Amino acid sequence: MHLDIAVLEGDGIGPEVVAQSIKCLRSVEETFGHSFTFKNGLIGASAIKKTGNPLPKETLKLCKSTDATLFGALGLPEFDDNPKAKVWPEQGLLKLRKKLELFANIRPVKVFPSLVKQSPLSKTQVQNTDLIIFRELSGGIYYGDKSNDEDKNSATDTCTYTESEISRIAHLAFKSARSRKKKVTLVDKANVLETSRLWRRVVRNISESYPDVVLNCLFIDNAAVQMILNPSQFDVILTDNMFGDILSDQGSVIAGSIGLLPSASVGLEHAMFEPIHGSYPNAAGKNIANPVASILSVAMLLQHFKMNEESDAVVAAVLKSFSKKIVTPDILGSSKYGTNYVGDFIADNIMELDGSFNINDENIGLGKSTII
């Protein structure tokens, strides 16, 4: 298969982790006889510095004209700490998600058996965790009307959702649950927010078309507690943009490091693959960032294009790096291995699998039919 892939490295550790993912895609290319082309685009702080714009027109055009986008991370403290900045890096990512209509951000949280001791939580608490968050990505408070009136010292963010925005991601979540443990948990704040009440109404109606899937509703505050106390009770979590952002970072505590968790952001026409972590500016250029979240995002990209064997081969190579303890210091404090070494090891170990590797036990928690 031939794929044109837009590569947006972004800021901080973005370029370092994306470089490892590209090594892995090159290895997939060679092992399985595919052809991938990579075309770089600017986004985030580096784009602002070069063009004044966090999402230059050329970048949007590139992402629209390619088959998929591989995104690293963006953001820098000089923008985070400057509330008066007129433009900031995160605007680039939000605009890109909106323009590509990437309405579903799929974030699997899986505890790998070989890393079960990495979590600060107990082994019995986390060992059977295998959940997947369907985070609505192109609506909600991130995109509502905003204002900031300095004279009045007052600011506003508005949260709006429409039935169709909820419905399209809800169907994806229910379909995913059908291929998993047949359980959807809607996480909201319906005891306070009107938008959450709309979510409940729409999702309950949709659930009638999926009688084989059990729907539960949980308030976000309770969900945050339940996810730590007993994460294995969850299968598919369906939630809005903001709650999904927060809950997925919390999920990384269960998995052992935020440097492990990948994601796929999908819409009807486009798809982007991005780790859930940020640009970790303190680690930039130090060769210590964990590249696995980005590499597993590549596994999701391959799955998106129905290259399931290729995706499994990437996951198998990642698991081999865990079992050989070829990991970055966030996983093993005393590790002497850096981002590049781990990336090389994983890329070098991507190979066609024989029957001895049971991907069903070891997969990244992404069922075969979760991506549209």
Ligand SMILES: NC(=O)c1ccc[n+]([C@@H]2O[C@H](COP(=O)([O-])OP(=O)(O)OC[C@H]3O[C@@H](n4cnc5c(N)ncnc54)[C@H](O)[C@@H]3O)[C@@H](O)[C@H]2O)c1
């Ligand atoms: N998708 C994105 O691009 C994205 C996501 C989150 C935050 N951000 C931006 O990133 C910048 C830093 O934000 P932050 O500090 O809140 O979040 P962050 O995810 O960048 O870092 C938080 C902590 O997570 C750990 N971490 C993150 N990535 C890691 C990796 N690959 N390997 C090992 N450890 C890792 C580090 O301990 C780090 O201190 C901000 O500008 C923020 O807006 C961007």
Ligand SMILES: CC(C)[C@H](C(=O)O)[C@@H](O)C(=O)O
């Ligand atoms: C950088 C920021 C805009 C982004 C988000 O909130 O969606 C990030 O936290 C993420 O999880 O991808």
Ligand SMILES: [Mg+2]
């Ligand atoms: Mg986030």
